[in-house]
Amino acid sequence: MKRAVLPFGAAALLAGCTVGPHNVTTQTSLPPTAAANASAAPIAPAAGPTQTIVPGAVVPADWWTRFGSPTLNALVARALASNNDIATADAALRQARQQAAAAFGSTLPQIDASYQAQRIRTSRIFSNPLQDPDNYRYTLHTAQVTVAYPLDLFGAGRNRVRSARAAAEVQRHRLEAAKTSVVANLVLAVIQQASLQEQIASATESVRANRDILTLLQRREQLGAIGAADVAAQETALATAEGVLPPLQRALVHQQAVISALIGQAPGNTLPALPTLAELGVPTELPLSLPADLVRHRPDVRAAESQMIGAGADVGAAIAARLPNIQLSASAGGVADQFGQMFASGNPFWTLAGGITQPLFHGGQLLHQQRAAQAALDGAKSQYRAAVVQAFVDVSDALTGLQTDGVALDAASRADTAAARELTFITRQLQLGSAGTLNLLNASAARAQAGLQLTQARAARLSDSVALFQALGGGW
Template sequence: MKRAAIPLLALATSACALGPKSPTTAISLPPPANAATIPSAAGPAQQVVPGAAVRADWWRLFDAPLLDALVDRALAANNDLATAEANLRQARQQAAATAGASLPQIDAGYQAQRIRTSRTLSNPLPDPDQYLYTLHSAQLSVAYPLDLFGAQRSKLLSARAAAEVAQHRLTAAHTTVIANLVTAVIQQGALAAQMEAATDAIHNNRDILHMMKVRQAVGEIGAADVAAQETALANAEAALPPLTRQLEHQRAVIAMLIGIAPGSPLPKLPALADLTLPDTLPVALPAQIVANRPDVRAAEAQMRGAGADVGAAIAARLPSIQLSANIGGEATRFADMFATGNPFWALIGGVTQPIFHGGALLHQQKAAEAALEAAKAQYRAAVLQAFADVSDALTGLRTDAQALDAAARASDAADRNLGFTRRQLELGSVGTLALLNASASDAQANAQLVQAKAARLTDTVALFQAVGGGVAPQR
């Protein structure tokens, strides 16, 4: 009865893996966000909804069909996504290969040898006069490493964790590509609007310069006033090239994100006014953020993989058992290899216990334990970064609304002031300096208004990404 219990105990032990099964680390959760309304006198209000789920297709909340078409192209042709998908396939195949290594290994072989033996040696053949012959051998080999202490199982757990990391990194790449594309479209629209405002400012300054030259011709103003306006026009014209450069850069970013060469014709892009600011801001609870953020889930899977590596390092210092068997046939004629008397077989069992490896196995175990501690720290850092991203996005949205209201008031006042000043200049009641100041203030206020509108859209994208970006499709 005791003899039967020994192999059963060994088989039961082989199903276990050493090391931490599910390594965890303590992390404190911040209080959940409060339901609140972010008001804006110059734009739509936004409602913060704690605990609400983020739509997987959150970019459609901007209600811009042209943006939706761009996202579809990026999901189909983006090279970062293609790289992440290939990495996932590689990790899955490596996990499958590791799983296969824990199963019995079966190999078949055939060998033919042309041999001539020396007459001074004993002839191995039954015919003592036959010294030249062909020896045919066929063999089937079976090997099975008995996973007594779970070394192979730990390696399998590590490989599966690596595949899970690759899966979450694909999800993160999916979210990042979409967020980067939407942000680039917003920035492109904002730059186009700023260029339009800068072009209007150039036209206004040219009109003013023409008017001043007319007044100079009749002797109402001097050359100094005209020169000052020419300076103002040159400054307005100088503001346009940097905007053009930034606009072309954003167009190049969009091209790369949708998988085409920069400089190629782009699909029609939505203007800033075509993008609708989402009025609902779903903010997941802290525990949901930890569960939904792909970078946090990847860090968690990496931590479990590191725990499995510790188990494999421990098992490497313990005995390993190898079972193997060979069966085949050997004859001087191919057809006689399995004739009576020619087949052979062997059953082999072996145990290996590491005795002295110069401390290498112990140091490898300690290295694996250090890697586990690093993985725990990386997980904690990923969780804290997730909470920081959400906090930054919410703070940005609140301040963006305030900045938009101030920018709208400033733009309206600057427009009215420029109109009044131009009229007064025509009537001769103000000097050139007042007009120059009014013109510069108007251009600056209009640019700040465009930037404030773009900031609300951009920080909304950042919030969607910070809470996990919804559920990306599994590949």
């Protein structure tokens, strides 16, 4: 009995041997902790709320709610439910999971049942299988069950399962990345749309002010206080102010089309309510993942890691393809000329078969396939390292943008206040006849430019806050 157990025990041990690389990893460069802490200084502009960077804080899953707009929250919920890119990524994930399950199923015993009926006429020169030697025309019924089992000695099947499961993990992380990208793009589009609305309002007010000034100058020309050149200069300023509006309006329509696409509807349909720039609050606390946490949580980095694991499994499968392969099979059934007699005494049959195949010569095909798989693994490692480095680049850019946004906001706020005061003084002096047209034109242009810059600075703070949440992986 012990002798009978030994071959099966050896086969079980061999079946547990999986060739190829295991625990595939690669060295990546992490930024120094001191540099990360230096970027975590509070952002405290005089013209806006302070933003505190919290190193090591977890990115909230619903990070967009930190902007304090219920209208924005409703838009994000609609995008997560209806966006086509998310639906595509979700379908790809479901497909990959089913393919992984199918790959695992291929490593299990395969059991098939079959039934066959044949109408036969036998020649007289052959031996008649029937009891009646004069009956040469009969029906033959065959029913059988077949069991086949590939003995996975060197892990070819297990490596294929690992590769398929890694591919499913890639798709899972890509779904998370798609959600992060869609939400971030939607919030950015909403911020840009609100900024454009405010810029259009400022530009419209600038046009109105320039028209009022033109009317004033035309009256003074009629009184002989100024010449036609002054009026022509103001007409030029008015036309310039009017020329600012069309590009802003075109950009506004584009952003509205982007928002429509992100929430899953065609442009031109009625959009739901959109928040104004004043309704969007700057997040007062911003998380900053530690370098190791960022690598573990960012979806594109995790997808690259899973892809690297799958490439390692493909190398193992390519190596196993060059090694012996054992196939076991068995079948049992019955054959009779009557359906009810197939399993009567003497009619059942059974077969046991085992075979081993060792590739000897394939023209170098299997060797080259192994080398190609190894090259793919090297490429996957490089892609993983690139994804890690890009993650830190994105975080660095977002932090730098937030720091400089505070400085830019203060400068734009001071410029807007000063330009508004200057334009008020010059307009009053013009009414009293003590200011020239050139001074008025310069003050009017400076006021319009300062207003646009202030709006853009406010929008930039919001946009770079979104960029940081996205760079940290979106909290999925």
